[in-house]
Structure formats: C-alpha cells, structure tokens
Amino acid sequence: MRLDSLQQLNAARSQRVSAGLLTDLSTGEERVLFEGDALGDDVVNAFRSGRSMTVETEQGSSFLNVYLPAPRIVIIGAVHIGQFLTQMAMFAGFDVYVVDPRTAFATPERFPGAKLSPDWPADHFITNPLDRYTALVALTHDPKIDDSALVEALRAGCFYVGALGSRKTHASRTKRLMQDGFDSQTISAIHAPIGLDIGATNPAEIAIAILAEVVQSLHSPSSPLGPKR
Incomplete structure (x- = not known):
C-alpha cells in the first residue's frame, strides 16, 4: 500500500x-x-x-x-444506567460518548474513559454527526433532551436506536415524533421499552439488557456491521 x-x-x-x-x-x-x-x-x-x-x-x-467505521455508542443522559452501560460497552470494544447538557452529571469521575459532551444533543451532532455505524441510547426521560437526539438518530439511520421509558411514555413520544414528520414505520425502529426483556430491575441489570440488545442489533443481517454473506 x-x-x-x-x-x-x-x-x-x-x-x-x-x-x-x-x-x-x-x-x-x-x-x-x-x-x-x-x-x-x-x-x-x-x-x-x-x-x-x-x-x-x-x-x-x-x-x-x-x-468501515468502528461501532460506537452515543449515550444521551449521564444517569446511573449510563454509568454501568459505559463501562460494560467499553469492555465490549465500543467507543462510548456521553452527551448531557447537565454538566453536574456528566463528569470524568462518574464516566471514566468515556468521551463527554456538555452540549445539547442537537448542538453536539453538528460537529459529531451520527451515522449508521452508531447506536444511540436515550436515557434522560426528558423530552427536551431525548427527542432531538432521537430525531437525529432516525434521520441518520443508526443501526440501533433505544429510549428509556414505559409503553405509555413511548406512546407520548411517538405522537411528538409524528408531529416532527416521522411515520409510524420509521418510529418503530426505536427500541422502547429499551433493552432485552430479561426482567432487569436495577441500573446495572438494565444496562446489561441494553448492551445485549445493542450487540444483537450490531450482529443482525440488517446491520452495516453485521454478518457478511
């Protein structure tokens, strides 16, 4: 070469x-x-x-x-689940980014090794655009933060898009996204409730369920980084 x-x-x-x-x-x-x-x-x-x-x-x-670009996970929300998810995802070989404008939460002490951004998601993605080799995990439960990230993830065709919240919460989220111009088929790409159904009850277990679902999506035939035939 x-x-x-x-x-x-x-x-x-x-x-x-x-x-x-x-x-x-x-x-x-x-x-x-x-x-x-x-x-x-x-x-x-x-x-x-x-x-x-x-x-x-x-x-x-x-x-x-x-x-192809290396797979990465962008976590929206520097919450407890995100702390566990960050460490496990890095052990699994992912680059991990944590985006949260609430600077009191997104600190190097709470997220050692992760790339931290104090920007609002829409601002962060201007210089760090999402792509189809990225998994986006929205964890804040705050529509003002999560929704803009989900909009960008759907537009970018991320290989995984997940959002924390109950089915009732997701139903409200779906209505907001439809008002933003997305149809039901596009919105159905969002994994919500997030994570594989393993009966997770605490932040660490929920993080395991999320990472397992991300890995499952990564290796699915429809993923750009999935099995090759």
Whole structure:
C-alpha cells in the first residue's frame, strides 16, 4: 500500500467515513474510494455489505478492500444506567460518548474513559454527526433532551436506536415524533421499552439488557456491521 493511500484511509477512519482501497488486478495500480463514489453496482454492493471483494469497474477487474467505521455508542443522559452501560460497552470494544447538557452529571469521575459532551444533543451532532455505524441510547426521560437526539438518530439511520421509558411514555413520544414528520414505520425502529426483556430491575441489570440488545442489533443481517454473506 502506498503511503498516500494509507494517509487517506487513516483520514477517513478519523472522520468516520467508509472507504476502500481499489487495486487493479492486472496492473496493480491502486486508489482510495469513498462510499458514494459512482463506480458501479459492484462497488456500491461492497460498501453496503462491508465485504472486501473482486469488483468490476470501467477499467476492468479490481479488488476492493473495504474499511468501515468502528461501532460506537452515543449515550444521551449521564444517569446511573449510563454509568454501568459505559463501562460494560467499553469492555465490549465500543467507543462510548456521553452527551448531557447537565454538566453536574456528566463528569470524568462518574464516566471514566468515556468521551463527554456538555452540549445539547442537537448542538453536539453538528460537529459529531451520527451515522449508521452508531447506536444511540436515550436515557434522560426528558423530552427536551431525548427527542432531538432521537430525531437525529432516525434521520441518520443508526443501526440501533433505544429510549428509556414505559409503553405509555413511548406512546407520548411517538405522537411528538409524528408531529416532527416521522411515520409510524420509521418510529418503530426505536427500541422502547429499551433493552432485552430479561426482567432487569436495577441500573446495572438494565444496562446489561441494553448492551445485549445493542450487540444483537450490531450482529443482525440488517446491520452495516453485521454478518457478511
């Protein structure tokens, strides 16, 4: 791999952009591609599946090594459940971000190792946009904080979107999201009540249920980082 190709791939990784190294099988020439480049159905399918494969371009047969962004979890709300979820998620290999404008809660002492943001979600996502390789977990129970995050997550197509709250709470949330222009099918992507139904009753157990559901979604066939066929 050429140095300039490596530099482009590293830059794409830092910016959470899907990229690939295309190598001509007859000449050995290489170039870096980015998801969205108009280079035929084979390239599009390779990026969608996350699989490295032989593709056909106008120049002939090439091999495309695909590099996808690492999975991450964005937690909205520096609450007790989030403290347990952060530590377990980092052990599981996720990058973890905690977003909460209530600065008294989102402190390094309570969330060691996590990336903390004191901004409102809508402001945070301007410089740190969500993507389909991200799981969003809304935990504040405060519509003024959670709703804007859920709106952005649905628009971005996050591989997992979950929100804390009872079915009654989610019914009210659904009405608000429909007023924002979302249809019922799109809203159904939100996991609410959040987490797998394991009978969790305390913050640590709820965090386990949430992380299990995130991992299940991550490895589902519909996930951009799921099993490849």
